[in-house]
Amino acid sequence: MKYLILLWAGLARRKVRTTLTLLSVIVAFLLFGTLRSVVDAFNIGVEIAGADRLITSGKYSIIELLPISYLNRIESIEGVESITHQTWFGGTYKDPTNFFPRWPVDIDRHLTVFPELIVPPEVVQAFKRNRQAAIAGRDLAEQYGWKVGDRIPIIADIWPQARGGAWEFDLIGTFDTTLEGSPTLEFWMNYDYFDEARAFAQGLVGWFTVKVAKGTEAQDVARNIDAMFANSSNETKTSTEKQFTLSFAKQMGDIGLIMTGILAAVFFTIVLLTGNTMAQSIRERVPELAVLKTLGYTNGGVLALVIAESTLLTAVGGAIGLGLSTLLVTTMGDALASFVPGITNSVQNIALGFAVAVLLGLVVGFVPALRAMRLRIVDAMRG
């Protein structure tokens, strides 16, 4: 602790330069924390996907539609416990930024395949009675301030109505989930109503979600499903729910790769910037370092001082940046929930970020520290 004054002496020598370097480190770790949180949010989606469910979609693309008649045929395959279908509804609620998944569902099949979703029986009954009924996730309803009985208009994009105009649904209740950390942000409407009212593609669905019976090998079931439709006009590709979620997210691009690319560019710049700052700082302080050696500070001691100085700079910058990213992710969490639900800056992320900050300090400080260590007092004093 007593050497802190020497670290301060080094850093405070050029306050403006140190402040600017610190700011760049802060921004780098603000980005680190925030982008890692986004990547994690996508991965959480993957992790919470049930391992006992399979998705059967078009062989070549998830936007290829499949006949709903496949449902009964898939259901007849051994090892299939239950099945439902899903179709990406798209559409816009008031403003394009109000993004949330909307599904036309067969409510009984849907709740059988997704037992983690909880809907009160009276709501299920009301949903069946009212063709224009809709059920929203509790979090979604809270986000938009919806109440039971509200009429929710959705402007069509993929699926226009045959009669034209916006789709309108009556909110008759909300659903919850038993999965911790998984926000309920979906919006369901009756598939039968959707199928009849849409302008085209009647009898076609986006994909099937298959629940595999316990004790059955999911791989065998997937192979049997795809074999059943091989060489037909609508061949299928069956994958685990996890793989499907990943490929869905990757429609936007490889999120992990994009984020890693951005972070690599940021950190490459930071290494150059901070490394240059440290090198410049050491060059300017050659006589001062020589004085320290004159006073009895060893070569190793001076090496340690310079490395500690750069590490202190990056560690403080890293801590502030990670703290700000946590604040940002927390405060922006609700706004981002529609795009990346469940976003949070995890303790592991923060710990990793701090470790990177310390490592960064050690790396950028090493070369200037080596130069300081090798400094000959006599040469340095001579200038």
Add this chain to the structure above:
Amino acid sequence: MNNNDKTLVKLDGLSKQYTRGKITVEVLDGLHLSVDRGDFLALMGPSGSGKSTLLNLIGGLDQPTSGSIEIAGQRVDNLSASELASWRATHIGFVFQFYNLLPVLTAHRNIELPLLLTHLSRKQRKQHVEAVLEIVGLADRAHHRPAELSGGEQQRVAIARAVVSDATLLVCDEPTGDLDRDTADEILELLGLLNRDHDKTVIMVTHDPKAAEHASHTLHLDKGTLVTGEELA
């Protein structure tokens, strides 16, 4: 050990050569010198005569090409870099022409620097610093940074830093070279006080004959060898 207790510095056949490219320069040539404890020695000579080199060797900042250096009975010319560093911390106080204080630290903090290498507590370090600040007459300037002090005051801080670890030997390289006459005299009087009242042995390199008058005796160096008064005349 054949060194008698009175002798603090003993140089035997001391030579120093520098090689620059293909040229070898002989800076000191087989020099013999004894400095007694309590001496105030002024080293004079023209530029390039080897004064600073000699001072650097005595202070353990450089190693001789040949010959030996004994300080307080201890051979220091064969110590490793880290052994020399520790030795300097306890035995030698340095005073430079341009003070060489750390600009962002206060006088108090600058003086404290050598004490950070000791096991003294914060309170003990503070007591030591306050004591030397009293000696150099800067008790009221403890919390000023170098830029807020005059040249003379900065040199006083540098002297306080040199003596705070209670070093036996003060090596001063042109300590008044950057000061006006009156301030230089004050600094020389302070060095004299440390020599007389605090038992510090002082070896001072200077160009200034007036400064040398403050020393108990003066040696002249020319082309790497010591010359007597007759030779000078």
